[in-house]
Amino acid sequence: MVSRRIAFGLVVGGALALLAQSATAQNAAPNGLLIRAGKAWVAPGQALVRASLLVKNGKIVDAVARPTNDAKETFLDQADSVRDFGKNAVLTAGFVDVHTHAGSDGELAEPVESFTPELRASRAYDAWASAWKRITARGVTSAVLAPDDRNLAGGIAAFVDPGLAAGSDADNYFKMSLTGAALNRERRPTSLMGAADYLRERATELQNLAPAKMTPAQRALAAVIGGGQSVGIACSTVREIHAALDATTTYQLRTFLIHADEAEECLARIVGAKVPVVLRPLGLQSSRKQLRLPGVLQKAGVAFAFAGENDQDSGLPGLQTSLAIAVRQGITAADALASVTTRPAQIAGQSERVGTLFTGRDADILVWSGEPWDLRSRLLAVIRNGTILHENKQ
Amino acid sequence: MNRLLLNPLLALFLPIASTAAQGAFKPDKLPETWPEAGKTKKAAKKPGATKDTAALRKLLGDASVTLVRAGKLFLPGKLGKTPRIVDGKKSWLAYRAGGVVGLFAAPDQPLEIAANEVKAKMLDFSDKPDSFAGPGLCDADSRWFVASDAGDLSVGAKGQLEIWQEGWKDLVLKSGITTVFVPAGGAVGTSGPGVLVKLDPEKGATQLGRPGASYYQLERLATRSTNLTRGAVVKSLRKALEGAKNYKKADEKWKKDFEAYQKKRKDFLAHYKKNPLKAGEEVKAAPARPTRRGRGRGRIPRTKEELEKMLERVPPAMRDRIRKQMEARMKAAADKAKADAAKAPKKTGDKAKPDDKKKAPPRPKYPKKPKHDRTKEALLRILDGKTVLRIEAHRAAEIKAVTKLALEFKLPRIVLVGATEAFKAADELRKAGALVVITPQTLPRQGMDTLEEHFAANAAKLAAAGVPVAFGSRGKEQGAMLSLYAARSVAHGMPEAQALQALTQNAIDAAGTSKVDTGMVVFSANPLSPTAHVLCLIRGSQVVRLQGDK
Numbered sequence: 002m003v004s005r006r007i008a009f010g011l012v013v014g015g016a017l018a019l020l021a022q023s024a025t026a027q028n029a030a031p032n033g034l035l036i037r038a039g040k041a042w043v044a045p046g047q048a049l050v051r052a053s054l055l056v057k058n059g060k061i062v063d064a065v066a067r068p069t070n071d072a073k074e075t076f077l078d079q080a081d082s083v084r085d086f087g088k089n090a091v092l093t094a095g096f097v098d099v100h101t102h103a104g105s106d107g108e109l110a111e112p113v114e115s116f117t118p119e120l121r122a123s124r125a126y127d128a129w130a131s132a133w134k135r136i137t138a139r140g141v142t143s144a145v146l147a148p149d150d151r152n153l154a155g156g157i158a159a160f161v162d163p164g165l166a167a168g169s170d171a172d173n174y175f176k177m178s179l180t181g182a183a184l185n186r187e188r189r190p191t192s193l194m195g196a197a198d199y200l201r202e203r204a205t206e207l208q209n210l211a212p213a214k215m216t217p218a219q220r221a222l223a224a225v226i227g228g229g230q231s232v233g234i235a236c237s238t239v240r241e242i243h244a245a246l247d248a249t250t251t252y253q254l255r256t257f258l259i260h261a262d263e264a265e266e267c268l269a270r271i272v273g274a275k276v277p278v279v280l281r282p283l284g285l286q287s288s289r290k291q292l293r294l295p296g297v298l299q300k301a302g303v304a305f306a307f308a309g310e311n312d313q314d315s316g317l318p319g320l321q322t323s324l325a326i327a328v329r330q331g332i333t334a335a336d337a338l339a340s341v342t343t344r345p346a347q348i349a350g351q352s353e354r355v356g357t358l359f360t361g362r363d364a365d366i367l368v369w370s371g372e373p374w375d376l377r378s379r380l381l382a383v384i385r386n387g388t389i390l391h392e393n394k395q
Numbered sequence: 396m397n398r399l400l401l402n403p404l405l406a407l408f409l410p411i412a413s414t415a416a417q418g419a420f421k422p423d424k425l426p427e428t429w430p431e432a433g434k435t436k437k438a439a440k441k442p443g444a445t446k447d448t449a450a451l452r453k454l455l456g457d458a459s460v461t462l463v464r465a466g467k468l469f470l471p472g473k474l475g476k477t478p479r480i481v482d483g484k485k486s487w488l489a490y491r492a493g494g495v496v497g498l499f500a501a502p503d504q505p506l507e508i509a510a511n512e513v514k515a516k517m518l519d520f521s522d523k524p525d526s527f528a529g530p531g532l533c534d535a536d537s538r539w540f541v542a543s544d545a546g547d548l549s550v551g552a553k554g555q556l557e558i559w560q561e562g563w564k565d566l567v568l569k570s571g572i573t574t575v576f577v578p579a580g581g582a583v584g585t586s587g588p589g590v591l592v593k594l595d596p597e598k599g600a601t602q603l604g605r606p607g608a609s610y611y612q613l614e615r616l617a618t619r620s621t622n623l624t625r626g627a628v629v630k631s632l633r634k635a636l637e638g639a640k641n642y643k644k645a646d647e648k649w650k651k652d653f654e655a656y657q658k659k660r661k662d663f664l665a666h667y668k669k670n671p672l673k674a675g676e677e678v679k680a681a682p683a684r685p686t687r688r689g690r691g692r693g694r695i696p697r698t699k700e701e702l703e704k705m706l707e708r709v710p711p712a713m714r715d716r717i718r719k720q721m722e723a724r725m726k727a728a729a730d731k732a733k734a735d736a737a738k739a740p741k742k743t744g745d746k747a748k749p750d751d752k753k754k755a756p757p758r759p760k761y762p763k764k765p766k767h768d769r770t771k772e773a774l775l776r777i778l779d780g781k782t783v784l785r786i787e788a789h790r791a792a793e794i795k796a797v798t799k800l801a802l803e804f805k806l807p808r809i810v811l812v813g814a815t816e817a818f819k820a821a822d823e824l825r826k827a828g829a830l831v832v833i834t835p836q837t838l839p840r841q842g843m844d845t846l847e848e849h850f851a852a853n854a855a856k857l858a859a860a861g862v863p864v865a866f867g868s869r870g871k872e873q874g875a876m877l878s879l880y881a882a883r884s885v886a887h888g889m890p891e892a893q894a895l896q897a898l899t900q901n902a903i904d905a906a907g908t909s910k911v912d913t914g915m916v917v918f919s920a921n922p923l924s925p926t927a928h929v930l931c932l933i934r935g936s937q938v939v940r941l942q943g944d945k
Contacts, residue, residue, distance in 0.1 A: 285835045285850075285880060289562075289872040317848055317883055325879050328925035329570075375924050376851075376882040377891075 033057050034387055035080035038368060041066075041092035043358040045343060046335035052092060055079060056364040059386035064358055084389075086368050086381055093338065093373050094358050095142025095365030095385065096320045099345035100233065100259055100279050100308035102149050103163075104130030110151035115188050116203060118221035120156030122146045123171040133163040140321065140373075141309065142365035142385045143346070143355045147259075150178040150235045151185075153196050154203075157221065158233070160349055162385060173349055175225045178235040179244050180260070193244050204252060228255040231350065233279065235259040239266045246274050257348050259308070262290060265297050277304040277348055280340075282319045283326040295327045299336055306345040321373060321380075328374045337374055451499050454489050458514035459936050460496065462487045465520040465917055469529030469892070470498055471900035478896040484521055488528055490915045492935035495530060516938060518917065518931060525920045526930065529895065531573025531913035532922065533591075533902035534874035535832045536812065536867025539563055540577050540592060540600065551587035551606050552579035558592070558600050563871070567594045568941060570875040571916040571929045576867075576906035578610050578785065585612045587773060588782060591906050593913075595934055608783035608810055608907030609773060613793065625792035629800045632786075636804050639774035645765040652762035659759035666756055681760040695724050780807035783907030785832070790843060791816035798827035810905045812867070815843050818853050821860035831857055832905050833880075834867045848887065850880060854897070855887035864893075865901040882923035894923060 034056040041052030041064060049066035055076050056062065062079070065072055077083070086092075102109050108125045111117045126146050136144065144163050148155025155178060159171040179196055190196040207215070207223050215223060224230045232254045234245040242261055249256040257277040258264070264271055264278060271278070278298060281291060298305045307327075309319035320341045327337040346356025354363050364387040371378035383391040454460045465483045472478035481498065489496040520526040540556040556577060566572045573594055579586035588606030595601065613628045672678065696702040702721055706714050776782040788794045788811055798820065801809045811817060812832045817824060824831060833854045846852035854864045866881055868874040881894040889897075903911050914934040920927040932939040 285868060285873050285876045286870070287873070292872060292875075317850055317880070322879070322883075325882075325925040326876060329875065329879060331569075334926065370886075374926075376879050377885040377923055379886045 033080040033082070034364075035076050035083040036092065036366065036368075036384070037083065037085040038090035038092045039086075039088040040090075041358060042094075042338060042373075044094075045339035051088070054092065054358065054364075054366065056366075056384075056387040059364055059388075061358055061360055061362050061364050061366075063360055084382075089370060090381060091369045091372055091378070092358065093367045093369065094342045094356055094362070095367055095383070096140045096309070096341045097306075097345035097349065097351070097355055098136070098141045098144040098309045098320065099306055099348050100147050100158075101136075101144050102147065103136055103144070104132040105146065105149075106130075107149075109147070109149040110155060112151065113188070115153045115183065115185065115190065116199065117148075117152055117156050117218070118154040118175065118225075119217040120148060121159065121172060122148050122156060122176075123159035123161070123167045126159055126161055126167050126171070128161075128164055128166050137163045137383055137385070138380070138391045139319065140367045140380050140383060142363075142367075142383065143349075143351065145173050145345075145349050147174075147233065148176045150180045150182040152178060153183050153190060153199060154222070160351060164390075174231040174233045174257075175221070176233050176235070177245075177248075179241045179248075180235050180237050183235075193240060197244060197247065200248060200252075225254060226252045228253050231255040231257065231348070233257055233259050233348075237262045239263045242267050243270070246270055246276070249274060249276065262288075262294070264303075265290065265294060268297065268301050268303075271303055272301050277306065277344065279306050279308050279345070279348065280323075282307055282309045283323040284317065284319075287326070292326065292330055295332050295337075295340070296330050299332055304344055304347075306340045306348055308345075309341070317376075321376065324374045325376045334372070334374050450497075452508060454496065454499075455508060455513050455515050457491070460489055460491045460515040461915070461933050461936070461938065462489050462499075462515055462517045463520070463528045463915060463917060463933070464488070464518070465526035465528040466524045467527045467921065468498065469527065469895050469899075470495065471530055471896050472892075473900060478892040478900070480892050480895070483526075483528065487517075488915070489515075490933060492912060494910065494912050495915070516936070518933070518938065520917055520930065523919065523930075527918045527921050527927070528915060529918075529922070530899045531567075531916045531932075532571050532878065532898045533574040533576065533865075533906070533913055534566075534572055534868050534877060535576050535865040535902035535905045536834050536869050537575035537577055537592075537871070537874055538869060539575050539871050539874075551609075552577055552590040553588070553602055553606060555579065556590060556592070556602060558602060560600075563594055563600065564596045566872065566874055567596050567932065568929055570878065571918060571922055571927075571932075572874050572877075573916065573932070573934070574903070574911065574913045575874065576607060576902065578608070586610045589785075589906065591903070591908055591911060593934075596932070597937070597939060603908065603911065605908050606782065608785045608905065609777060610785045610787075610812075613786060613788055613797075625790060626796040626799075628788070628793050629796045632797075633800060635770075635774055636778065636800075639771045639778060642765065642768060642771040643775055643778075649762055649764050656759050656762050659756065663756045663759055666754065670755070679755050679757040681757050695728050696721060697725070777806065778804060783808050783810055783905075785810040785812050785905070785907075787812040789813050789815040791819040794820040795823050798823040798829060801827045801829065808904075808907075810907070815845065815849070815853070817862070818846065818856040819844065821857055821862055824857070824862045825860055830863045830865060830901060830905050832865045832867045832902075834869045835873075848883065851883035852887045854881075854884040855889040858884070858889045858893045858897070863901045863904065864889075864897045865905040866897055867902075867905075878922045878927075879925060882925075885923060891921070891923060898922070 036054045036056060038052055041049040041054060043049055043064055049064060051067045052064065053068045053076055054061060054064045057079065068076065104127050105125055109122060111120060141163060143160065145158045145160050147158040155176040158173040158176050159167055160173040161167045161171055179193060184191055184193065184196065190199045203222060204226060207219055207226065210219065212220065212223070225232050234248070234256055236242045236245045236258055237260050242258065242264060245256065245258055248254060257279060259279045260281055261278045262281070280294060283292060295305060307320055307323040309323060324337050324341055327340065328334055343352060343356040346352040355365055358366065364384060366384040367373065367380060368382040368384070369378045370381055379393060381393055382389055454462065464487050468481050468483040468486060468488045470479055470481065485500060487499045489499055520528070540558055540560050542555050542557045575592050575594065576589055577592055578589035586609065588609050591603040591607055593601050593603060611632055614631045667678070696705055702718065702725070706718060709717050773782070777784045784806060786797050786809060788797050794811060794814060794817055797809065797811065808828055808830065810830045810832055811824065813834055814831045817831050833850060857864050866877045868877055878898060881898050885891055885894050899913065903909065903913065914932060916929055917931040918927040919930050929941055931941065
């Protein structure tokens with residue numbers, strides 16, 4: 002009787018294992034996918050006409066323009082499946098949102114403490130949040146989930162593939178905030194001056210302290226001082242921007258500014274400090290100053306990127322709208338495209354993986370019905386790691 | 396050779412292009428061949444194109460006309476015609492102060508026309524295949540020049556705007572927005588007619604003479620409403636419109652009374668001119684109006700029948716008591732009347748001239764004029780269709796209530812502003828002939844059904860249902876982004892011509908004024924594309940070429 006039960010269990014178990022295996026095979030990225038389109042922006046300003054991209058194991062294996070018959074044959078040999086999106090379709094690298102709080106439900110700040118450098122946004126990352134699905138459908142294939150602006154030292158941001166579980170290497174830049182949101186009457190610091198003082202106190206504690214004796218918070222701060230780990234400092238007004246740049250100089254930080262709404266007023270100092278800026282998304286409700294800022298920064302030679310998506314549906318796609326408005330404001334299309342692909346990838350330190358369609362990069366590809374900066378263009382398909390995540394009818 | 400064989404539709408361009416900006420064009424070098432001869436048959440078959448060379452000849456001789464050729468030409472739909480984008484390579488768009496005159500195909504045969512007869516300006520951008528010519532764009536809801544908050548339908552924007560505000564020139568030069576509609580008081584509450592403001596980078600901003608649409612703020616319900624009670628938001632508007640109707644009736648009655656008064660007065664004066672008053676005689680006074688006391692409560696019945704009728708309205712238990720009281724009052728009144736009659740002096744001469752006395756008309760009394768009410772008069776203009784009514788409503792139930800009201804009061808045109816859930820009430824909006832101005836206020840609100848990329852999807856769905864749509868920024872510089880938002884509607888299925896119509900003619904219609912000259916703009920590309928910039932502005936007979944035009 003017992004042996005019968007064991008035999009039955011083995012049969013059922015085997016069947017289940019087979020089913021699971023077949024399901025995994027169906028979900029996995031096709032081993033060798035050939036993608037064809039009218040044009041591919043492999044990098045901003047570098048276009049391949051009549052492009053063919055070969056994707057294997059989630060990476061771009063080859064990208065060529067006007068492939069010869071031999072090349073076509075070689076590609077077809079290596080591809081299990083072919084997707085031809087037509088001659089009007091345009092390929093770009095997946096968008097990188099370098100500063101987002103999406104899907105966090107307000108869980109990205111510690112309300113009691115203002116100085117929490119050891120906190121990790123990856124711990125608050127909810128891969129199943131519906132916001133990620135929406136964001137991915139709008140073309141964001143990589144995002145940096147950052148602690149929000151309520152803490153002076155918010156913690157460590159997480160580089161994630163939206164909707165996929167965060168890996169152990171998710172830790173990214175260190176997030177600080179000098180905005181009004183971080184200055185709380187209920188706790189220190191209560192003023193910008195106090196914030197600088199607070200930071201100095203914490204930095205002084207680190208002097209002559211052996212790493213073994215450091216607390217996790219001190220270790221996190223020590224990794225930043227001296228330019229080890231990059232720091233994103235949220236600041237909006239001229240005073241806050243100056244305070245951020247002061248901290249950059251004092252502690253030799255590898256800084257980039259977040260928001261920096263009044264950057265135009267202290268442009269010379271930003272140019273001198275050579276810090277990139279992550280701007281708010283542009284939309285119909287953006288102020289005149291915000292609309293002007295990308296053009297001003299471009300003219301001054303300051304690298305900028307757009308942060309885009311959040312939980313709220315703003316009615317239009319965030320990064321694509323920013324891209325279109327930037328072009329309307331006079332930014333060159335290549336520069337505008339860089340501000341949502343290569344530059345955020347560089348700021349996040351992931352330019353070897355994402356932001357371009359060069360060989361060896363992650364196969365994060367967006368397929369558009371026209372140029373991506375034209376809002377008439379629709380996103381036909383979102384491909385991440387070689388797998389088609391979303392597909393819209395033309 | 397005083398007459399030349401000309402191809403005025405192509406050849407004259409070159410000398411003009413460089414001189415147009417400097418003033419009137421005088422062609423100095425005219426080619427004698429017509430490169431397009433024999434190739435224009437296809438162009439002539441295009442819808443809207445005309446081979447009326449006589450009309451073309453007439454236009455060429457008109458110095459106020461500008462003929463424009465570009466890669467694409469946009470013709471907005473007016474008077475029921477659908478908007479269309481045509482290939483501009485073989486057609487010319489004729490423009491004159493006042494608006495687009497029409498679209499003309501290049502004629503089959505060369506025109507014989509003397510050089511000195513060609514006075515029209517001709518701008519040819521056909522060497523730029525992406526160039527795009529069409530009317531100037533309009534922001535259907537702008538906050539430029541807004542000075543103060545108005546709170547009355549009778550208080551219009553005209554004369555209250557800060558027309559001297561600066562900073563709008565980029566809007567024209569970069570985005571091709573040549574006209575903005577400014578609601579009175581920034582539409583923060585009920586306000587009077589707004590104003591269309593023409594933006595001219597050289598002449599400055601000028602207000603259009605005719606008043607535009609008025610804005611009505613719907614009632615805000617104090618308590619949480621349901622779908623069944625949301626119709627209450629139009630309660631105050633209904634009351635106001637009914638009040639306006641009654642005001643109109645009272646006014647019409649007064650006019651009739653006034654006519655009768657004038658007639659009576661004429662008779663009265665004629666009588667006394669013929670029969671002058673003698674010493675001691677008095678003009679017969681007009682009969683006194685019955686007082687409220689005489690007609691209403693507390694009136695003393697004159698006869699027993701009247702008393703019985705009155706008692707029918709009294710509770711039976713009280714009837715005897717009231718009867719006694721009334722009978723006592725009737726008796727007292729009769730006694731008083733008798734006593735008065737006895738006291739009154741007997742008039743002399745009554746018997747001597749009975750006919751004359753009968754003929755003497757009483758002095759007519761001037762009819763009481765209804766109190767002048769500017770708000771009601773503003774509402775009357777809305778009821779008569781002279782002023783367009785703009786209403787901000789978001790929920791589908793509220794929108795349906797507004798459209799129902801519009802049909803009930805036969806409002807010729809209403810404009811819904813915001814209209815978040817308009818896509819759910821598209822049929823009602825179409826039946827009511829409403830126009831919808833999509834603004835950023837249509838961004839998703841709590842508790843409302845929204846679509847993915849709502850701003851654009853809502854507009855596209857309305858356009859598909861046959862509801863005209865316009866776009867409004869509710870801001871200043873933000874107006875420059877409207878064409879991008881219209882472009883997004885194209886991604887959601889709105890035809891490009893409809894999207895351009897929303898930015899041009901529909902925006903003008905939403906402003907409540909029609910036949911407005913928004914000028915002509917030549918863009919480097921379709922204005923829905925973010926790469927488009929303005930190459931040339933044409934306003935009246937003035938042509939402004941911009942630096943970007945090389």
